[in-house]
Amino acid sequence: MQDLPQNEIEEQELTLREQLESYLRYWPWFVASVLVMLVGAYIYLRYTVPLYQVKATILIKDEKSNELSELAAFQDLGMSFSTSELNNELEILRSKTLTERVVDNLNLVVRYYKVGNIRDAEVFDNRPFDLKVIPNAGKKGTPNGFFYIAPISTTQYTLKSEGQRGETYAFGKPINFPWGTIVVSPNLAVLNENLENTELRVLIQNRDAVVGSLRSGITASQVSNGSSVILLQLVSPVPEKARAILNELIQQYNEDAINDRNMVSRNTANFIQSRLEIITGELDSVETGKVEFKEENRLTDITAEGQMFLQDASTFNKLQLEVETQIALVNTMEEYLKNGNTADLLPANLGVEKEGFTSQVANYNQLILERNKLMQSSTAKNPLVIGLDKQIGEMRQNIRASLSNVKNGLQIQRGRLRGQEARIGGEISAIPRKEKQFRSISRQQEIKEALYLYLLQKREETAISLAVTTPKAKVVDSAYSQGGPVSPKRQIILLAALILGLILPFLVIYIKQLLDNKIRNRAYVERKGGSIPIVGEIPELSKKDEELIKENDYSVLAESFRILRTNLQYLVLNKQEKTANGKAIFVTSTVKGEGKTFVSANLAITLANSGAKVILVGADIRNPQLQRYIDGSFENKGVVEYLVYKDTDIHNYLQPSKTIKNLWLMVSGTIPPNPAELWMQDRAGELFAELVKDFDYVVVDTAPSMLVTDTLLINQYADITLYTLRAGYTEKKLLGFPLENERNKKLKNVAFVLNNVSMANFGYGNKYGYTYGQQKVSFWQKIFNR
Numbered sequence: 001m002q003d004l005p006q007n008e009i010e011e012q013e014l015t016l017r018e019q020l021e022s023y024l025r026y027w028p029w030f031v032a033s034v035l036v037m038l039v040g041a042y043i044y045l046r047y048t049v050p051l052y053q054v055k056a057t058i059l060i061k062d063e064k065s066n067e068l069s070e071l072a073a074f075q076d077l078g079m080s081f082s083t084s085e086l087n088n089e090l091e092i093l094r095s096k097t098l099t100e101r102v103v104d105n106l107n108l109v110v111r112y113y114k115v116g117n118i119r120d121a122e123v124f125d126n127r128p129f130d131l132k133v134i135p136n137a138g139k140k141g142t143p144n145g146f147f148y149i150a151p152i153s154t155t156q157y158t159l160k161s162e163g164q165r166g167e168t169y170a171f172g173k174p175i176n177f178p179w180g181t182i183v184v185s186p187n188l189a190v191l192n193e194n195l196e197n198t199e200l201r202v203l204i205q206n207r208d209a210v211v212g213s214l215r216s217g218i219t220a221s222q223v224s225n226g227s228s229v230i231l232l233q234l235v236s237p238v239p240e241k242a243r244a245i246l247n248e249l250i251q252q253y254n255e256d257a258i259n260d261r262n263m264v265s266r267n268t269a270n271f272i273q274s275r276l277e278i279i280t281g282e283l284d285s286v287e288t289g290k291v292e293f294k295e296e297n298r299l300t301d302i303t304a305e306g307q308m309f310l311q312d313a314s315t316f317n318k319l320q321l322e323v324e325t326q327i328a329l330v331n332t333m334e335e336y337l338k339n340g341n342t343a344d345l346l347p348a349n350l351g352v353e354k355e356g357f358t359s360q361v362a363n364y365n366q367l368i369l370e371r372n373k374l375m376q377s378s379t380a381k382n383p384l385v386i387g388l389d390k391q392i393g394e395m396r397q398n399i400r401a402s403l404s405n406v407k408n409g410l411q412i413q414r415g416r417l418r419g420q421e422a423r424i425g426g427e428i429s430a431i432p433r434k435e436k437q438f439r440s441i442s443r444q445q446e447i448k449e450a451l452y453l454y455l456l457q458k459r460e461e462t463a464i465s466l467a468v469t470t471p472k473a474k475v476v477d478s479a480y481s482q483g484g485p486v487s488p489k490r491q492i493i494l495l496a497a498l499i500l501g502l503i504l505p506f507l508v509i510y511i512k513q514l515l516d517n518k519i520r521n522r523a524y525v526e527r528k529g530g531s532i533p534i535v536g537e538i539p540e541l542s543k544k545d546e547e548l549i550k551e552n553d554y555s556v557l558a559e560s561f562r563i564l565r566t567n568l569q570y571l572v573l574n575k576q577e578k579t580a581n582g583k584a585i586f587v588t589s590t591v592k593g594e595g596k597t598f599v600s601a602n603l604a605i606t607l608a609n610s611g612a613k614v615i616l617v618g619a620d621i622r623n624p625q626l627q628r629y630i631d632g633s634f635e636n637k638g639v640v641e642y643l644v645y646k647d648t649d650i651h652n653y654l655q656p657s658k659t660i661k662n663l664w665l666m667v668s669g670t671i672p673p674n675p676a677e678l679w680m681q682d683r684a685g686e687l688f689a690e691l692v693k694d695f696d697y698v699v700v701d702t703a704p705s706m707l708v709t710d711t712l713l714i715n716q717y718a719d720i721t722l723y724t725l726r727a728g729y730t731e732k733k734l735l736g737f738p739l740e741n742e743r744n745k746k747l748k749n750v751a752f753v754l755n756n757v758s759m760a761n762f763g764y765g766n767k768y769g770y771t772y773g774q775q776k777v778s779f780w781q782k783i784f785n786r
Contacts, residue, residue, distance in 0.1 A: 023509055034501030041497035047119050050485035051235050054242035057476040058250055060089050060228040086228060093220045093230065093253055097376065099211050101252045102245055109133060109210050113146075113201040120201065124241040128190045128198040129157065134174065134181040143179055143204050150199035154191050157184060214245070229476060239481040246479035257472035260369055267345040272459045275332060279455060283448040289441055317443065320417040323410050324447050330407045337400055344368070346399070357402050364395045519730045521761035522754050528735055529752060532742060535722070536564030538599065538755040547598060548629055549605045551660075561606040564753065568720065584692050586718035587753075588702045588711045590734045592623070594726040595755035600701035601629035603722075608663035612696040615654065618668035619714065620703040621675045626667055630657075640669035642687055643678045650690045664695070675703075679713040688717040705747070706737050712746050720749040727757045 092098065103109065110131045113120040128151050145162040152158060152168070159175070160166030169175060171186045182204075191198070217236070223229040232249065236242035336347065345365045371388040378385060519525060522534050539556045541547065549558045568585070587600040597620070604616040618626040621640050638653045657663040672678055691698045700718070702711040715721060723738045742750045 022513065023506065026505060026509055029505045029509075030502060033505045034498060037497040037501035037504075038494065041493050045488060045490055045493055048488050049119065049237045051237055051487040052239040052242065052481050053486040054234050054236065054239055054246060054479050054481045055477070056232045056246040056250065056479040057223065058230050058232070058253075058473040059476050060086065060230060060473055086222060086230070090220045090222070090230065092256070093232070093249065094215060094218060096211060096215065098249060098252050098256065099215050099218075100207075102248045103207065103210050103214065105252075106244055106248055107132060108214070108245070109205050109207050111203045111205065113203070115199070115201050122238050122241070123200060124238045124244070126187075126190055127200070128187050129171070129200075130185045130187065131202055131204075132183045132185065133204060134183060136180050143177065147202040147204070148199060149184065149202055151186065151191055151195060153195070154186055154188060157186075159184070218245075218249070230473075232479075235486065243479035243481065250473060250475060254471035254473050260373075261472075263345065263369065268347050268458075268462050271336070271347040272455050272462060276452070276455050276459065279448060279452045283445070283452050286441065286445045286448050316417055316420045320414065320421065321443070321447060321450065323414045323417060325450060327407065327410045327414065328447070328451060330403050330410065334400070334403050334407070337396065337403070357399075357406070360395065360399055360402060364392065364399060367392050367395065517731050517733070518728050519725055519732055519735065519754075520727050521757065524732065525725065525735065525752055525754060528732075528739075530739060532723075532739070533567075533751050534754060535567035535751040536560060536753045537757050538564075538595070538602075538753065540727070540756045540758045547602075549602050549609070551609060557602070558606070561602050564603060565606050565610065568751075583696070584688055584698045584700065584717055584719045585722060586619075586700045586702055586711070586715060586720070587722045587724060588705050588715075588747075589724040589726075590706045590730065590737050591704050592707065594704075594724050594730055596704070596724040597625040597629065597701050599722065599724050599753055599755060600699050601626065604663060604697070604699040605660055607697045607699070608657075608660050611662065613662050613664075613694075614697045614699060615664040615666060615691055615695045617666045617691065617698060617700045619700045619710070621668045621672060621678070622703055622708060622710065624668035624671070626665075626701055630665060630667075634665065634667060636667060636669060638665075638667035638669040639687070640672050640678065642669075643681060643683050644672070646683060650687065666691070676709055676713065679710050684714055685717060688714070705741065706734070712741070715747050718748050720751060721747045722753050723747070723750050724753050724755050726755045727761065729756065 107130070110133065112123040112127055112131075114123050129149065131147075131149070143161075148160050148162075148166070150158050150166075154171075156168055156170055158166040158168050169184070171184055174181050174183050217234055219233045221231050221233075223231050232246050234242045234246055236245075333347070340346075345368050346361050367388055371385060371392065374382060374385050374388065380386070380389075522537060525534055538560050541557065545555070545557065549555075549561060585603070587596045587603070589596040600616060604614050608614040616626070617639065618624050619639060620626075627634070634655050642648060642650055642653050653666055653669075655665045655667070657665060678684070688698065688700075700714075702714070705711045705723075725735070738747065738750060738752075741747045
């Protein structure tokens, strides 16, 4: 910026100022646009249904660290559940199954509206009645349109469809339709308070559509990384309804989790009960046999002779008892695996003492649960189900292999213990055979009794786990809504309306200016016109305005030509050589229609009104237009006749004006076939020499310079060339034509006259137009005029 010359800096500042003024002159449009946008925003905010955001947060518990969990009862068996991944829980919360339960429990397929003048308001709480849809087999679809239900008492109501007459029904009475049956129940608490204005418009929707819409509306996300807190959100026009939906969703999620966890416990309890029934029968049989053996052999106590040997064998008996118990458990599990269904859960607390076996059973049961959940919403051909079936089959084979290995090890151990028993038996061979049989019966009794007591204990633990169930999701924050609506945002809408109201006129004006290829004001001519001065601006005339200036005229048009006259005298004509002769003023333009004849006529009148002797010459002999501005009749003899008839005198073709003092006319005359050749004669110079000698000012209306060569041929006789440009008509690119001809000296002493300038572009901005002495216009009148 500091390297630029001062005149270039001033030119840039002037351009910026002009750009701003080009927009500020249309300020009423900006004001009107902003007002329209603000009014539109107000109407939008007034009649748009507001949306409220409802939130709820829940904590997914880590059941491995939960000491109060029902799983604590099975720690001795090594049985535990793995923590659910958070992503799986998010999908469960958005699942179709849970959403369907929420829709059914809250009866969301039915919506109630309070009819308003413009906007209907949905009603959720404090309804005067409730409508329940009872689906019928073989009937599908939903009603088209709405029902209008209005209670007329606490026992009756009227129901009508759109476009039909209403009928009276009793509350609680089923009403059959082709698509189903409805039952309307009264809300006595509301009806007892007020029976008037309780009519509601009821919409019954398709259940699947409601479920799909609700699933897409509910969002579940993790509050923060590494946290097991889930944020549930729902946007709805009725915050009470959204709060009820989220709370119901959390409740259904907890119930579903509890049912999943209890499924294993119930299956285990059923298995234990069936085994207890078998063991009870076997224990009863062994005890009965013991009693019968004692009665038959009349035994009351063990002989003292075997005490020492029995004490030595007690250790082996204990080990043998444990081994037999384990073998019985393994046989039981093998029988269950052999005869049970592959979709059934395995008992998880039989106490088989093998490392990793309990975790295998727990993982197997977890796969069974996942497969059962998938089968609720899919078929056995689902790739996920097929994959789970494959995993279940592999794990079932692994469990059977593990049981087989355990059984083989126990049998080997039992063989060793029996060998020890045989050795001790030889040592106690002296004990009577009956005592030996009695000891065998007692051992069988102890085995059955130990198994029976163990199963009783596990049955009680399983019953406790079914009774003590804690919810999987802890409610951190129940469903709540913010104070104001989240949509539409009032401040943002109003701000957007304000900005849009300012941008729209700006864009329209900018695009209009961008596409505008016409000269509009003197600023553009001054920037592009180089050293050629602008000596006058002629205002745009309305249809009511006169085209010719009158005597003692104080209109804006007259003042503009007076300024043009003054600029010619002080800026241009005074620079010419001061002689007794007059001044020849040639008026031309680039193309037809730019107003050169209009400028010529009014300039001549203005000069004549100042007291000077003026002649107006019609030098456009191809398309004469001067007669349009001449009052009264005139002889159509003039320039052409003077140039053709060389022996005639110029005064024969001069006609004084009948309305304007000091003004003479020399019309173009008959249109010749060779206008260019006529202007090339020496007599053309004699014409202007004679006129300059007899008149103070010679105003010459010439032909358009770019269309024909006439003006360029006679311009050598001009003292000044007034080049007319018409605002809103002359294209910007045409400004190069007079500039080139001025540089090539084809046009002498060129000065621009800007014609047809609108009042908005008049002068140096509309603040400085020719309105001095004119009647002031009020602010509202200006708005109206614009």
